Amino acid sequence: MSDIQRENWGSKLGFILSVAGSAIGLGNIWRFPYIAGENGGGAFLVVYLACVLLVGLPIMVCELAIGRNAQTGAVGAFAKIFPGKSKLSRTLGVLTFFGGIVILFSNHIGSGLLVAGLGLAMIKWGFKSAGPLALIVAMIILSYYSVIGGWIIEYTVKSFQPNSFAQLETVPAAKDALIGFLGTPWRVVLWHFVFLGLSAAMLWGGIKGGIERWSKILLPMLFLLLLVVIIRSLTLPGASKGLTFLFHPDFSKLQPSVFLAAIGHSFYSLSLGMAISITYGSYQTKHDNLYSSALSVISLDTLGAILAGVAIFPAVFAMNMDPAAGTGLVFQVLPATFNRIPLGWLWSGLFFIMLAIAALTSAASLMECGVTFLLDHTKLKRHGAIILVYVIIGLFGVLSCVSILDWSNLEPVHKFLVRFFGETLANGDWLDFLDTFCNNFILPITALLTALFAGWAWTTRKATDELRMGAEKIADKNLLIWSAGLLDDEAYCAAAERHGLTFSSLWAFAIRYIAPLAIVAIFLSAIGLL
């Protein structure tokens, strides 16, 4: 592959819309509005924005810079930028290894082995371990994200079919319908493969002719559909209760756990820690300003999340339903809500199309990580790589399809999980297990390694050089003097411009200290130590 010119994005807008397409997904629609409503409304929004700016943005910038500098996907990128091992990674590796041994002897065999294994990997490969870990996580998440994507397609189709199960008006009835659907595994499997096929189709034409082209069509469509549903929702009598739920600031709810939820969600929502921004960054040219691109992405992502709340909760409250999150919201509360409104099939149909778009662009970004890996490290060409990822992840996803309602189809797997990870982790279904495992454990670890890698191994000194390319005009401007409008003032000589608060120095500080500390905090809370 190295002798062939690497493909590039066609335009800055296309790049931003593609990264935003990855970021805006189910998390924005079924998770964010509910977390916000439950955790202090407007007050939560302020906290969330702070987390996104202080932790999410620096890590996104960092992943893009790693990808662009290395011009290869996550697995090769760390090694290419910093082939050696650092003292820091070795020390962390040793600590992690012994941590794993302690966990092992406290009777958590599975977690202990995994943690000790991670420690050994860190000792042997240093920060390079983050690359494969991020790729594995992306592939695991794709395997079940696509299953839920399949449900969404089923509901989209059913919304337009008269008297179908997507047209019931009460939550218990909608719940029974959902269970009925999930209890027919062949349908779930079928739609899972269809959804994964659509993601593959998005990638088929390459970076510019595939992902970018489709993102430029689909993302504006998503926002347009959101606006249509928002207008319908806001014009219902009683809609304002929904807005109160979402926005009314209640500062008394801001417990430490809420801060952790905000950081955790900002990660998931921006698709960080799973190789995506590294992969997308690797197709980027040196002319682009990564600071402003990342800022545009996080703005679009946050806007998408807030608009989703405005589309959903006014309708839910106007129809006297209880708000919920996750599958309960999307497959039970919302169909019942929309179906109580005149022309219910239309609203529900439009909503599910929007949801399908959101899920599709995210799934495509996950799949591209696998495809880019194969392109960079094997002789396969794009189409072969896409087909291989499709088949492997498709088959792996079948496990999630057949075990949603109970474990009866996967009893041996269940027994294994209970034995190695304990009842709590193995309590839900396979999909739940993977979701908790990836989001609570692996994502924080890969994100932490990425931040430490850029801050201390690659060093902020070299990383800011990379970031300066394309951002020469703003990277080293003194932001205080700039925002005060004094940049041209002679009293502030050229020397003053380069010192103090600049994008470069703020980023470097955040990536060295703020991001790692914040990630360690969410990790400790996820494993119950905080």
Ligand code: PHE
């Ligand atoms: N960022 C996506 C969302 O908000 C989630 C996602 C997870 C996307 C994993 C891609 C990969 O839903």
